[in-house]
Amino acid sequence: MNSLSLVSKQFLSITNRLLLSITISDSKHVRRIFKRFTNLNSLRLARNCTHSDKLLRKISSFPLKLKQLTSLSLSNQCSIPTNGLQAFSQNITNLTSLTCSHVRSLNTSDLFLIAECFPLLEELDLSHTFSRENSTSYVDGVKALSLALIKLRKVNLSAFPINDQSLFHLFNNGKYLDEVIMFWCYEITDIGLASALRERPTLRYLSFSNVNVNLFATSHFINSLMSLKCLTCLVLRCTNISDELLYSIAREGLPLTTLDLRSCSGYSYNGYSYAGIFRLLSKCQRIQHLNLKGADYLNDQHVVQLSSFLGDLVSINLSDFREITYSTLFVLAKNCSSLSEIKMEKIGTYIVGNSDYIREFGIYPQLKALYLSDNSWLSDEIIIMFASIFPNLQLLDLNNCNYISEGICQVLRKCCKIRHLNLAYCSGVNLLGMNFVVPKLEVLNLSYTKVDDEKLYVISKNCCGLMKLLLRHCKGITENGVKCVLKNCRQLRECGCIISN
Known part of the structure; x- marks a missing residue:
């Protein structure tokens, strides 16, 4: 039999090889790492690494240990470490992903x-940069990027100072560009976006938001969007x-697999309605x-009708709907056999009281994640019923559901x-009745609850896998409870x- 020391060394040898990503804060132990x-x-x-130039220069001095390195993140730094990045690039030449957000x-x-x-580089993230310069100052820089990064596939320019001219350079020169994320790019116009889209008909992923209320209602933009025959997201x-x-x-039958219209205005003059979303999902x-x-113009009956078109659905977000109830949840689970994640936060308060009506839906083991935060009408009885119908849940978010108490023990x-349970702001939650082991629980949020040392003891005894x-x-x-x-x-x-505090 191998000694404990030998087994430990073998284990460390395996785990050392498994680690693929790491965050570094200083240069003291870099070589050892x-x-x-x-x-x-x-x-x-x-975050806010004070010696980033020195750190990158030191890392670049032993490139043989970094032959596998393909991704670098400089997010949340005060500035770009120019000298360190130059030294880094001279010795680490295989970088395909660079993140410089915030x-x-x-x-x-x-x-x-x-x-x-x-x-x-194939992926570049310049999102949420804090700049005192206007977008015109960045035109030449964006053009240089678009010409030099010939393999660029994915770019995130959310809240980056980009204008129509820069966008055109990016789309025109980025021959392999297929994923673009641009939230809160205020200087992009409908004409500029439409013209850019025409230059890159192979685009597969487009993510955009804008304060210009008429940007997506113009025929110019609509026609350009229809030219993206490969658009999946x-x-x-x-x-x-x-x-x-x-x-x-x-009409165009775009091969969409992801559609996100979060917080888009509808059911008003020039807005979209149930008729529009019905037509799209049916095709x-x-x-x-x-x-x-x-x-919030959708109701339970609307969702029932739409669910017949959603046979491939994996995740859905129907939060902030005043006219739907939790009966919609059961309909979705019944009609969408691949559905593994449902978000129904802050929905209508109508309660389905007929238990026979609920039982007819059966058991749906495919659902893995359920987000139900800000539903003050949720009770112990209802969440216990959910647990019976969705026994394979791995994530349950009940944030700010004040009427939940001892029932959470039966759910567990x-x-x-x-694995993940969010009970933040559930002022009445009580876990004292948890006299059984919860083997898989890794993340537990009890912030802003009345948990005390006694409840912490019960949790620590039965949730030994917490991370x-x-x-x-x-x-x-108190400190003793922790x-x-x-x-x-x-x-x-x-x-x-x-x-904690």
Whole structure:
């Protein structure tokens, strides 16, 4: 029999090879880290890293340990570490993904630097940059990127200072560009977007939002969108879209698998209505991911009719619907055999009282994630019923559902595969009756609840696999309660985290 020491070394050898991504905050232990983890392919600098230039230069000095590295994230930095990035690029030449989101100061010169240093980039994220320059200052930089990054496939320019001219350069020169994300790009016009789309008919993924209320209602834009014959994902958020747009997509039969119209205005003058979404879904029946959050003109009967077109549906968001009830949840589970995730947050308060009506729906093991936050009408009886119908739930979000109490214990008993449970702001929740093991639970959010040391002890005894425990503003807990959890939950103690006051 092998000794414990030998077994431990073998185990570490295996786990060291399995780690593919790491976040680094300083240069003290960099050499030791890369010597230990030899298969890293993704590197992230910690938030607001104060010595990012020095850190990147040090990393670049031993490239043989980083031959697998293809992804680098510089998100949440004060600025682009110019010198460090130049040194890094000279020795690490296989980088295909670069993330520079939420950089406080990103200048047009930084764009030229990226274009020069990383010509093999396939994915680039410049979202949410904080710039004092106007969009005109970035035109040449964006053009340089579009010409240099000949393999660029995916770009995220959300809240980036881009205008019509820069967008045209990007679409015209990006021969392999097939995924574009542009939320809150205020200077893009309908004419500019339409012209750019015409330059890249092979685009598969378009994600956009804009404050220009008429942007997506113009015939110019609609005609350009219809030229995207390969479009599989369309995300239009917080915009004014029309039935004519939805009718056009239906007529063209675009191969959509993802449709996200979150918070888009409808049921008003020039807005879209049930007729438009019905026409689209009846013609495009390959939708797997559907988000209609905020389309509050829909009711239960509408969803019943639409569900007949959603045989491939995997996830759906019907939050902020005043006219639908939880009976819709059962209809979706019954009619959509592949459905694994449902979001129905803040929906109507009507209660289905006929238990025989509920029983006829049976059991649906395919559902894995259920988001029901901000539904104050949810009771113990209802969530226990949900647990009986959806026994394979792995994620349950009941944030701000105030009438839930001891019933959550029965839910955990019935749904033994739950990994993530959110009970934040559930002021009445009571876990004292949990006298059984919950083996799979990894994340538990009890923030803003009345949990105390006694309840923490019960949790720690029966949820030994916890890796993350959130206890923000839980006034009933003490240091002793937290110590008890750490003592009983080994994974939480060794590699997890407790978030509290």
